[in-house]
Amino acid sequence: MHESLLKYIRNHSTTTLTEQDVEAIKKTFVHKHYRKRQYLLQEGEVSKYVVFIIKGAMRQYTVDAKGIEHVSRLSIENWWVGDRESSTNLTPSIYNIDAWEETDVLQTTLTDFAKYLSHIAAFGEMFRKLDERHAFAMQKRLNAAISMTAEQRYNDLEKNYPQFLQRFPQHIIASYLGITKETLSRIRTQTVKK
Amino acid sequence: MHESLLKYIRNHSTTTLTEQDVEAIKKTFVHKHYRKRQYLLQEGEVSKYVVFIIKGAMRQYTVDAKGIEHVSRLSIENWWVGDRESSTNLTPSIYNIDAWEETDVLQTTLTDFAKYLSHIAAFGEMFRKLDERHAFAMQKRLNAAISMTAEQRYNDLEKNYPQFLQRFPQHIIASYLGITKETLSRIRTQTVKK
DNA sequence: AAATTCCGTTGATAAATGTCAACGGTTTAA
DNA sequence: TTAAACCGTTGACATTTATCAACGGAATTT
Numbered sequence: 443m444h445e446s447l448l449k450y451i452r453n454h455s456t457t458t459l460t461e462q463d464v465e466a467i468k469k470t471f472v473h474k475h476y477r478k479r480q481y482l483l484q485e486g487e488v489s490k491y492v493v494f495i496i497k498g499a500m501r502q503y504t505v506d507a508k509g510i511e512h513v514s515r516l517s518i519e520n521w522w523v524g525d526r527e528s529s530t531n532l533t534p535s536i537y538n539i540d541a542w543e544e545t546d547v548l549q550t551t552l553t554d555f556a557k558y559l560s561h562i563a564a565f566g567e568m569f570r571k572l573d574e575r576h577a578f579a580m581q582k583r584l585n586a587a588i589s590m591t592a593e594q595r596y597n598d599l600e601k602n603y604p605q606f607l608q609r610f611p612q613h614i615i616a617s618y619l620g621i622t623k624e625t626l627s628r629i630r631t632q633t634v635k636k
Numbered sequence: 637m638h639e640s641l642l643k644y645i646r647n648h649s650t651t652t653l654t655e656q657d658v659e660a661i662k663k664t665f666v667h668k669h670y671r672k673r674q675y676l677l678q679e680g681e682v683s684k685y686v687v688f689i690i691k692g693a694m695r696q697y698t699v700d701a702k703g704i705e706h707v708s709r710l711s712i713e714n715w716w717v718g719d720r721e722s723s724t725n726l727t728p729s730i731y732n733i734d735a736w737e738e739t740d741v742l743q744t745t746l747t748d749f750a751k752y753l754s755h756i757a758a759f760g761e762m763f764r765k766l767d768e769r770h771a772f773a774m775q776k777r778l779n780a781a782i783s784m785t786a787e788q789r790y791n792d793l794e795k796n797y798p799q800f801l802q803r804f805p806q807h808i809i810a811s812y813l814g815i816t817k818e819t820l821s822r823i824r825t826q827t828v829k830k
Numbered sequence: 831a832a833a834t835t836c837c838g839t840t841g842a843t844a845a846a847t848g849t850c851a852a853c854g855g856t857t858t859a860a
Numbered sequence: 861t862t863a864a865a866c867c868g869t870t871g872a873c874a875t876t877t878a879t880c881a882a883c884g885g886a887a888t889t890t
Contacts (some may be wrong), residue, residue, distance in 0.1 A: 504779065512783040514775070527772045570764070573771060578721045580774035581708070585698065587781035588814030589706040592847075611867065620782030625847055627869055786877075806838065819877055821839055 444468050447494050447548050450520055454571060455564035463562050470558070471548040476500075476541035482523065483539040489528035492555040495521050498545025499609050502537050503617070513617040516606050522572065523547075542610060592621045593629050638662050641688050641742050644714055648765060649758035657756050664752070665742040670694075670735035676717060677733040683722035686749040689715050692739025693803050696731050697811070707811040710800050716766065717741075736804060786815045787823050 448464060459467075471494070476482060482500060483489050500523050502515040514537065517523045528535035529552055550558075558565045586595050596619060600607060607615060616626035642658060653661075665688070670676060676694060677683050694717050696709040708731065711717045722729035723746055744752075752759045780789050790813060794801060801809060810820035 504783065506783060512779065514779055514782070526768075527775070530768060573767060574720075574724060577767060577771040577774060580771060580778055581721070584774055584778045584781060585706065585708055587778060588708070589698070589700060613867070622848055623868075624849085624870085628847095631869075805836085807836095816878060817838075818840085818879080822877095825839075 443473055443496075444471060444548065446496050446520060447471060450494070451564055451568055455568045457564040457567055459562075459564055463564065466558070466562070470550045470554045472550070474547050474549055476545045476547065478542070478544055479540055481538065481540045482547075483525060483528075483535055483537065485536060485538050486534045487528075488532055489525040489535050490552055491524060491549045492529070492552065493523045493547045493549040495519055495523060496546040496548060498541060498547070499543045500539055500545060501542050501610070501614060502539045504536055505538065511617060512620075513614055516603075516610060516614070516618055518605060518609055526573075542614070587620060592619060592625055595619050596626065596629055637667055637690075638665060638742065640690050640714060641665060644688070645758055645762055649762045651758040651761060653756070653758055657758065660752070660756070664744045664748045666744070668741050668743055670739045670741065672736070672738055673734055675732065675734045676741075677719060677722075677729055677731065679730060679732050680728045681722075682726055683719040683729050684746055685718060685743045686723070686746065687717045687741045687743040689713055689717060690740040690742060692735060692741070693737045694733055694739060695736050695804070695808060696733045698730055699732065705811060706814075707808055710797075710804060710808070710812055712799060712803055720767075736808070781814060786813060786819055789813050790820065790823055 444467065448459070448467065451459060451467075473496075476498070482491075482493060485505070495517055497519055499516070499518045501513055502517070502523070502525070503511045503513045505511055515523075523539055525535040525537050525539070527533070528537075559569060560566065586598060590598070596615075599615070599619065606618075610618075612626055612630075613623035616623040619626065638661065642653070642661065645653065645661075667690075670692070676685075676687060679699070689711055691713055693710070693712045695707055695711070696717070696719070697705045697707045699705055709717075717733055719729040719731050719733070721727070722731075753763060754760065780792060784792070790809075793809070793813065800812075804812075806820055806824075807817035810817040813820065
């Protein structure tokens with residue numbers, strides 16, 4: 443059950459996990475199943491868990507004044523989910539996170555998470571790197587959103603995260619790109635013709 | 637000369653700076669002046685310095701295939717500048733950073749910076765927090781870019797970073813918002829009328 | 831002091847994207 | 861197994877934003 447998580451940690455740090463580390467992680471990260479459309483987090487709640495996806499797919503989104511959903515993040519196997527800002531500052535989240543497919547995760551509470559972050563060397567190292575990479579990725583996505591056309595952004599996504607296109611329906615992808623499903627549909631059919 | 641930096645560090649960490657810390661910082665962060673339009677970093681270079689602005693204003697931008705500049709970040713007094721991704725991975729930067737005004741900074745090399753990050757407690761703590769906050773800010777800006785109209789984004793900027801509007805001309809602000817200077821001009825004149 | 835560049839604005843028009851409505855084909859749920 | 865909801869596509873049209881060109885005033889350089 444914990445194999446994919448352990449493998450992931452080993453892949454993302456230089457420090458070796460001790461046997462105690464492994465035991466501690468197994469005890470603390472508990473398996474949980476989320477049904478399709480089940481919430482992991484709802485707007486207004488504080489994000490209290492740190493969650494690693496073993497199998498499945500989830501999406502993070504906001505709902506605007508008109509009731510329109512804006513997808514801000516998509517996550518599949520071997521990704522972490524949760525609102526780090528809410529967790530860090532213990533403030534209500536502005537996001538909703540729910541399962542798009544039947545999803546299996548390993549999750550732990552914030553308090554246990556904090557313990558590991560300082561006690562297990564590999565853990566701290568890993569999360570610092572992930573945070574860093576996440577910040578870089580955000581910067582890139584922001585540049586894309588500001589300087590590229592919808593079509594260029596779609597091509598970028600196709601190139602960099604082809605998995606997403608297979609796992610999520612087009613209207614979700616469109617929202618993630620910041621365009622309507624109709625516009626995405628037109629971009630796709632025109633691209634095919636070329 | 638180093639007062640604003642020391643004050644900044646004290647404000648952004650819980651750990652107290654020892655006298656040795658202060659001495660070390662003073663020795664390592666050297667003063668440098670950048671003239672208007674002088675580059676701090678050019679596309680293709682590796683970002684080799686960690687820079688704190690004492691007085692002045694800088695901008696970070698990319699240049700696209702058509703030669704159009706896209707401003708990705710604006711920085712004034714008491715902000716850090718530099719491309720963290722390039723510094724961290726030692727890869728060529730895709731950004732240009734230059735001084736918009738006559739600018740005074742305190743800067744240190746990457747190697748000295750790395751030393752401080754591990755040796756001075758307050759320093760490590762501070763940068764972890766800054767990185768975190770930066771990631772959160774990016775996430776927000778990204779959401780804004782994807783889900784809001786140009787006018788809403790401008791109003792947001794006006795509310796959250798009014799300093800920018802006074803320090804940078806409109807065509808820079810427009811680029812930062814991902815719109816043309818003409819569109820920004822129209823947004824502004826229409827808003828005034830309301 | 832004159833010349834030049836920079837800056838913000840405006841108008842006319844084009845291009846990109848959104849909105850609304852309708853349709854058939856799936857998939858999902860009763 | 862029937863009804864309902866979901867999904868992608870398409871058409872007509874509206875809205876937003878970009879593009880190109882021109883202008884006058886301010887700031888900067890010569």
